[in-house]
Amino acid sequence: MVDYSCYLVTDSSLVHHSRNLVDTVQQAVDAGVTIVQLREKELETGAFIELARKLLEITKKANIPLLINDRVDVALAVDADGVHIGQDDMPLSIARRLLGNGKIIGVTAATIEEAKVAVENGADYIGIGACFGTSTKKLKKIPMGPRGVLEILEALPANAKAVTIGGINSSNAERVIRHSHGSDGRKLEGVAVVSDIVAAENVPEKVAELKQAIARGFINTVPASIYPDELKLKVAQVFDKLRATSPLVHHITNFVVMNDTANATLALGGSPIMAQNIEEVHELGKFVGSLLLNIGTLNNEFVTGMVGAGKAANKNRTPIILDPVGAGASSLRKSTMKLLTDSLDIGIVKGNAGEISCLAGTGEVEMRGVDSVGGTNDGASMVTRTSKLEKSVIAMTGVVDYVSDGHRTYSIHNGHEYLGKITGSGCMATTAIACYAADDLLVAAIAGLASMGVAAEYAAKRSDVNGPNTFKAALIDELHNLTAEKLLQSLKLQKC
Ligand code: 3NM
Ligand code: MG
Structure with a gap:
């Protein structure tokens, strides 16, 4: 032998x-x-x-x-x-x-x-x-x-x-x-x-x-299945831990959402740093809790920074969260996603149905710009398949959100239609996931999407919210006002 x-x-x-x-x-x-x-x-x-x-x-x-x-x-x-x-x-x-x-x-x-x-x-x-x-x-x-x-x-x-x-x-x-x-x-x-x-x-x-x-x-162990109630308790635990530890979340992200996602990180309890230059990403590496890579408004400096920071993160075993914004919309974005998923060990990929179907290589959901045209009627199977293929946790947002690690798949039924009326809510969801990534990545993906969904529901209910713009401000407030109890009460989580 x-x-x-x-x-x-x-x-x-x-x-x-x-x-x-x-x-x-x-x-x-x-x-x-x-x-x-x-x-x-x-x-x-x-x-x-x-x-x-x-x-x-x-x-x-x-x-x-x-x-x-x-x-x-x-x-x-x-x-x-x-x-x-x-x-x-x-x-x-x-x-x-x-x-x-x-x-x-x-x-x-x-x-x-x-x-x-x-x-x-x-x-x-x-x-x-x-x-x-x-x-x-x-x-x-x-x-x-x-x-x-x-x-x-x-x-x-x-x-x-x-x-x-x-x-x-x-x-x-x-x-x-x-x-x-x-x-x-x-x-x-x-x-x-x-x-x-x-x-x-x-x-x-x-x-x-x-x-x-x-x-x-x-090591290729099949993880034990967790019941939704048990998982909700874990979400509450990682929320408390996030508030107690305030991890540094390194974002290499697009110009459209940079300010909003930095504010969302702070509001939720993390500590944002937005650095894209390869000259500084190595220096930052050892303090970073998680690395978020977002391929919106791409330029070459971003890509060089993403690959450099990503390799350093893999070496330090720092989790990487990828948001392949608009991956199905242009060949540059698609090839950048491929470059990143081929050359880096990505812990979690978060995207809408169009982005995840592009990652899966099936193209079953079309993209128009950065938005999916329609959704999928089998989100659970799509995230499970893609997760098995990519060996990453997949978090897919939509009217219903789906999260899978290839073995365990859950749906989250929270949120508000205003989330679709403001730009950057998807990128903020990725930020929320990255804030929790110090823990089990499946739990992190669920906790991140749960936090956004529940905060959105609280924001939409406020008497001072009467449209997308007031909603956006209230959303940051409600991420700040979130508690473990609110998450436990409001989170609608199902096993698929
Ligand atoms: N054969 P390194 S690539 C010897 O594709 C060899 O068949 C290859 O070197 C093939 O580990 C290769 O330094 C070189 O990248 C691999
Ligand atoms: Mg030879």
Whole structure:
């Protein structure tokens, strides 16, 4: 049984200047990588064999396999444990004939077809790539993202083994593995990493981080179901906690709602910071309770800031809440949503029916600008499906709101029609969710939408409210006046 979980692929041109490749591999093996592939594109045969010998000494002592990239002759010369071949290298059948059945042969595949053929022809494992963008190798195809990796994996026989490669690092490995959990219980065997390990300043620390992230990704427990009454008590608890702790909510959001959402955060009990410049997002990172990314009024500076802040948040394990405003309305917004959901581990996505259907890739609900045209008559199934696909909590707003973590789905029947008459109420709902995100993300999504819905009902009832504008002011007041008791009394929550 080969352990492919933490797979090191070498590249001596990327090794950090403080070491050579042999030291790097020694440190990585000592720190617990589970398999090594010697991948050298420039070495002459003699030097290649000599390097392979040195690495084999290291891997043998640790009792882990050493594979050779491409060069079957080098693998034979040093009696390595196997080879890894690409689509343009020696055909698998010939490599197998030369190496025999006792050796490991891995094959790179970028499509379902390539992967299927390799498995049929007896590859021991498939290297699916590229998952993300990488500067380590010139890619021939657009990176497929974790969802693309799962599509290939699910097309293979259940016993096929696969890892993925390309842009994997300690901040995305957890999500990549978690995303690979398929419907029939299969998953990736592990992740293959080049630059994040070989170019690291501190290899043992980096390998430890990676191994922890990989281990977290393999945990795939089905959460226990919670009855609505129990959940309402949790909502009341997280409300009290929010008021007691006032978490810092970092917003990268649009110009239309920036002031309103900052006020909504304060009113609810959080502490807003609206920073989009990449220069400052890293500095803020460690104090931030949650990161809210909103793709309205997009510009390039926002996107750079979102990706930078998002990666830092994933590294710090700070929850990210994404509001894909108008995702179905323009291709720029859609591709930005895809960029963010592909490259970041998003905890919660909040959107209207059009935005969520765009995320699901079904387009079952149309968008006109940032508004959905109509809703869906099966919101519960839509959020459950999308959550299973994205491995994020999905919160969908509408006349009825729906929240799902893929296993547990609830509907919320609060709110007021004035919410649809003011701009930014959806963005404020996302802010409310982000305020609660220190806790269980399903509870956070419900608490956020519940707070908006209940506050809206209180606001609409006020004698000083006689239209959208007075409503907006009253809404901020009523977010401020909200109490755990009001939430418990007014929240209409159902299990779907
Ligand atoms: N193969 P890094 S991507 C060797 O897509 C390799 O098949 C790929 O390097 C493929 O971990 C890649 O530094 C390089 O991003 C991965
Ligand atoms: Mg090759």
